[in-house]
Amino acid sequence: MRNMYSLSITIVLCLAVSALSYPVDVIEDDYGQEFALVPLSRVRRAQVYGNADITDPGRAIVGIRGTPIDTTNHRVDAHAFATTNIKHHSPITKGLEASYLHKPTNSNLDLSAVNTPRWGTDVKASGRYNFFQDKKSNANVEGFYSRHYGGMPGTLKPDYGVMFNYRRSF
Known part of the structure; x- marks a missing residue:
């Protein structure tokens, strides 16, 4: 039950931060009337999301996904999330992901x-x-490189590899 409350608080905080980050400028005309200027379009660099399905399998997830850098040559995407299974009282899984793309060469x-x-x-x-x-x-x-640290099975040996690829279309 404690995990459910902390997940609810996390969802509310993410939504509040998302709502407060919307820029609004206020100007005053010659007659003293105030107007709120709202941009017609803006670049959305971050997206807060949440989903709860308490029927089956009962998974709840909350997270934020964004693109802090997106230029003509480079792109960086970041993603942070927390998820749990409400129905089965699973522990909260937390994760971070980041990706970099060099656009001219399509290297990542x-x-x-x-x-x-x-x-x-x-x-x-x-x-x-x-x-x-x-x-x-x-x-x-x-x-690639991957490894599991700690927990139930203990620290496992790393899995890694390097490959050379050549592809030609005829």
Whole structure:
């Protein structure tokens, strides 16, 4: 029951922060009338979300997803979340994910960490570097690393690898 209250408080706080972050300017005309200026369009860099399905399987999730950097050459996306199963009184799983994209080469780097109390933490990293591409072919190097720390099964050996890929369309 305590997890349910903390999840409810988290959802309310996320929604309040989202509502307060909306910019509003107030101006006054020559006659003393005040007007609120609201932008017609703005770049949405962050999105708060929440979902609860208490029927089956009973999973509740709350999180925030955003793009702090998005230029012509680079893009960074970030995601933080918390989830639990209300029906089965599961512990709250918390996670962070970040990804980087170099747009001209379509190279990327992804990082994530997910923690569940009593079950441990999963850490993952992967990336791809495209060093050659044209209209009909591309070549890249990919690598990944993942490892589970602590929790029920204990710390496991890492899983990792590096691959070279070449692809050509005929």
